[in-house]
Amino acid sequence: MKRIAILLSAAILGMSSAMVSAHDYKLGSLEIEHPFARATPPNAPVSGGYLTIRNSGDAADRLVSGEADFAERVEIHEMAMDGDVMKMRQLADGLEIPAGGEVVLKPGGYHIMFIGIDSQFKDGETRNVKLTFEKAGSIDVDFKVQDMKAMQGHMKKDGHGKMDHGKMEHGKKKQDD
Secondary structure (H helix, E strand, C coil), rough: CCCCCCHHHHHHHHHHHHHHHCCCCEECCEEEEEEECCCCCCCCCCEEEEEEEECCCCCCCCEEECCCCEEEEEEEEEEEEECCEEEECCCCCEEEEEECCCCEECCCCEEEEEEECCCCCCCCCCEEEEEEECCEEEEEEEEEEEEEHHHHHHHHCCCHEEHHHHHEEEEEEEECC
């Protein structure tokens, strides 16, 4: 009886650790952890994607692009303070993931922009995105959609509240594109 209880406990522990890591991905020396996207109001043209990328390899790699059936474009962006204004810009050359290091994509910092989305992102949904790295190649990643309220703590602490949204062109295509 005691042996059955131990085996059952081990099985439950094994299943729970599998569930915890079920939302993490591995591609070569890269580990992608907890990808999530921001829920949107109806008719919003954009949403943001966030995750952590660890590189256990001896050489740097680079997140260079993304694709999603639900968005016209997937871009890699950076947000940074310029005086008292938060500015966002696309990283045309992608985002370097240093050897033996990690990069955190989070509100108010590096992030993935889903531009021209075809429908509202609702809390609890999952959106599939293909991420492409310069060396490791491509991988399909499921981004779990989270309500904006759950992200407010991140946004306040990272300075998102000072961002001037009026000066950003989230879903508009530039004339010279």
